[in-house]
Structure formats: structure tokens, C-alpha cells
Amino acid sequence: MDRTTIDLWVGVLVALGIAAFFGLAMKVGNLTTSNLGETYSVTAEFENIGGLKPRAPVKSAGVVVGRVDSIAFNSKNYAAEVTLKIDQRYPFPTDTFANIYTAGLLGEQYIGLEAGGDDVELKNGDKIAKTQDAIVLEKMISQFLFSKASETEDKNSKDEKDAVSGAGEKPKSTELGDPPF
Amino acid sequence: MPKIILVNKLLSGLRMTGHRVIEQVWRLGAGARLFFLTLTYSAESFRRPHLIVREMYFTGVMSLIIILVSAFFVGMVLALQGYNTLQKYGSSESIGVLVALALIRELGPVVTALLFAGRAGTAITAEIGLMKATEQLSAMEMMAVNPISRVIAPRFWAGVFSMPILVCLFSMVGVLGGHLVAVAQIGVDVGAFWSQMQANVEFADVTDMLIKSFVFGVACTIIALFEGYDAPPTAEGVSHATTRTVVISALAVLGLDFILTSFMIVA
Numbered sequence: 116m117d118r119t120t121i122d123l124w125v126g127v128l129v130a131l132g133i134a135a136f137f138g139l140a141m142k143v144g145n146l147t148t149s150n151l152g153e154t155y156s157v158t159a160e161f162e163n164i165g166g167l168k169p170r171a172p173v174k175s176a177g178v179v180v181g182r183v184d185s186i187a188f189n190s191k192n193y194a195a196e197v198t199l200k201i202d203q204r205y206p207f208p209t210d211t212f213a214n215i216y217t218a219g220l221l222g223e224q225y226i227g228l229e230a231g232g233d234d235v236e237l238k239n240g241d242k243i244a245k246t247q248d249a250i251v252l253e254k255m256i257s258q259f260l261f262s263k264a265s266e267t268e269d270k271n272s273k274d275e276k277d278a279v280s281g282a283g284e285k286p287k288s289t290e291l292g293d294p295p296f
Numbered sequence: 297m298p299k300i301i302l303v304n305k306l307l308s309g310l311r312m313t314g315h316r317v318i319e320q321v322w323r324l325g326a327g328a329r330l331f332f333l334t335l336t337y338s339a340e341s342f343r344r345p346h347l348i349v350r351e352m353y354f355t356g357v358m359s360l361i362i363i364l365v366s367a368f369f370v371g372m373v374l375a376l377q378g379y380n381t382l383q384k385y386g387s388s389e390s391i392g393v394l395v396a397l398a399l400i401r402e403l404g405p406v407v408t409a410l411l412f413a414g415r416a417g418t419a420i421t422a423e424i425g426l427m428k429a430t431e432q433l434s435a436m437e438m439m440a441v442n443p444i445s446r447v448i449a450p451r452f453w454a455g456v457f458s459m460p461i462l463v464c465l466f467s468m469v470g471v472l473g474g475h476l477v478a479v480a481q482i483g484v485d486v487g488a489f490w491s492q493m494q495a496n497v498e499f500a501d502v503t504d505m506l507i508k509s510f511v512f513g514v515a516c517t518i519i520a521l522f523e524g525y526d527a528p529p530t531a532e533g534v535s536h537a538t539t540r541t542v543v544i545s546a547l548a549v550l551g552l553d554f555i556l557t558s559f560m561i562v563a
Binding site: 121122124125127128129131132133135136138139140142223 | 464
């Protein structure tokens, strides 16, 4: 085997290897910052971002219009400051709503933008004022349980009051009412 | 009299065990010495890069066919098996993540290293074993040519450079094979296949893959070189050495894989 032919084949091997590495890095590993064109960035503050991560999609009407660029903690008002990069082609009015949604029941979290009706459009560096936090499942369940519990309690005390008033002029020992048991 | 025979038998068994253990420890030390000698003499082989390029042709380019074809089939079978299970949970769109992560994190480096040990490692062992058996290495020493810097070091670096390239190719071709089955044959959405993959495969996974492939490349090549260098200069000795190359390389790769993975998962 001639040495120049060997060199050629080794060159082919190395070139293929580098191409495969770039393929893995770009296409599979998603090293590219985004495949959006020109972007403008706006910030939004959330009390709770849940499981939102940088590079999560920003969607409007279900269409990806941008990506989450960075997430920082604002120690002045103890809120999460999320920077969004939105495609230049999609302008949004200043009174746009930014909500954190979950894709599916247990899927990844993303930001949904709902356009308002203002004539003025968001510019680079602007801040979205109207935001809605991520729904934390534990919080929701505990709120639900609380409301259920207080509902039944209300009902119980109401029944008792009715029963007492129905019984007639029997004076009650305490104004505040005894516990229901 | 029979008592003494019994005691002798027991003692000989014990002696054999001890002999084998000492033999293995001796070989381990000799292997480590060869490794360090290779590293010290590699500066000389870097001054003559055409030697490394020549060996890369034999270890890297010649392994290309087996690596690419296996990768294609591994990717296809992963997609087929993964789809079968994932669709039970209604998440067949995650098939891209499954194929890519399985290939990049584990199967790419490990299967490539095993194939490499079988294809290139055995060739290295047999070649060096025969060079020793036909006294070519001694002849080199007679001519004041250091066989380690002229024969061992170029093969070592060729193996170390080839392995990451082959692993990258294996993973990429495997993903393409998975794409062929999942998208073209089964009919998973193309966009979902790639976007789910991109959302869940980190660049750190790719660098971990490269670290693994580098370590496996060093391990497989030095084992093959040592077995050849250490082989008794007989036909039988070379054949035993070739067998041992495959066995020890496979065990070393799987053991190292566990250790490296345990570091990478924690980090």
C-alpha cells in the first residue's frame, strides 16, 4: 500500500470523525444556542418558576416564538427574573401576559405568551409586567384539601346553629359556640 | 504413605494458586512498566508522525466497516425495541431521546471498544507477538533502534487517536439507524424525534462519551500491545496472547465503564 493512499484514508477517517462529532454536538446535543434568527430580549418576573429551565421554549398560540435565555434570582423583591429571547419577526404588545405552563401532565415547563391589545410593542430590554406563576402541584392539592376541610367545617357549624335556633329559646352557654363534637 | 500423597496434592493445589496470583501481579507490573516506557518514548514517535498515520490506517480505517455496520444495526434494534416498550406508555415520541442517550452514554463507547479489541487489538497482539517470535524486535535493538519508540509507541497513539473518532462515528450512525427505523418504518414524527432528542441530550453527555472513548482507547491498545510484547515466542504463545487480549480488554472495558459512569452520574 502506497503511503500517500494511506494518508488519504486516514484523512478520510479523521474528517468523518470530526463531522460525526459536530453532528452529535449540534444536531443531537443541541449545542447551538437556538435556531432562531434575530432576537430581542425581554424580562419577566415570576414569584415561582417551578421547574422552568434555561432554553425552555417560549410559545404563543402553541407556536415556538423564542427561548428562555437565562433565569436569575432578584434579591430585592425575592422573585425570579427570567430573560426571554423572542424572534424579531414576532412583535408583542406591551400588555402581553406571560404564563408558565406545563406540557402534558408531567412534561417540561414552558412560557406561554398571550398577546394583549396595546398598540405599543415590546422592545429589546423591556419588562413584561403581567405574569402568572407556575402551578405547583403540591400547593394546589393542599389548597384543595384546605378548602374542602373548611367547607365541611362550615357546614357542620351551620347545621348546629340551625339545630340550636330550631330548639327554641334555650340560652347558649357561650356566644362563640362549642366545638362541633 | 497415602497421607503424604494427600498432603502433597493439597499443597500443590495451593502452590498452583499462589503461582498464578504471583504471575498475574508480575504481568500487571510489567504492563504498567510498558505503559510508562511507551509514554516516555512517545516524543520520538511524534517526531515521525507518518508512523502514527500508518498505524491509524490499520487500526482506525480498517475497523471502519465493522464499526459502521454494527452501529447501524444497534441503532435500528434500539429504536425497534424502545418503540415497543415506549408505546405502551403512550410516549413513543421519546424514542429519539432513548436511542441517542443509550448510544452516547453507554453503547457507543462500550460496543466500539469491544469491537475495536476484537478487530484491531488482536491484530496488534498477533503482529507484535510474531515480530518477537521472529526476533525482529531483537534485531532492532541490535541496530540501536529502540523497539518501544519505533514499534510500540506509534501503535499506542494510533489506537488512542482512532478510538474517539470511531466512537463518534458509531454514535452518529447509530442515531441515523434509529432514525431510519423510527421515522421511516414505524412512522414516529420527524420533528418530535429530533426535538425531543435535542431537548434532553446535553453537550456534557457528548464530552462524557469522549472521555470514555479516550480511556477505553488507552486501555484496549495498551493491553493488546502488552500481550503481544509479553507473548512467548511460539505459535501457541501468540495464539494464547491473542485470546487473552480479547478477554482482558472486554473485562477492562466493562469494569472501567462502570467506574467512569459512576463518576459521571454523580457529577
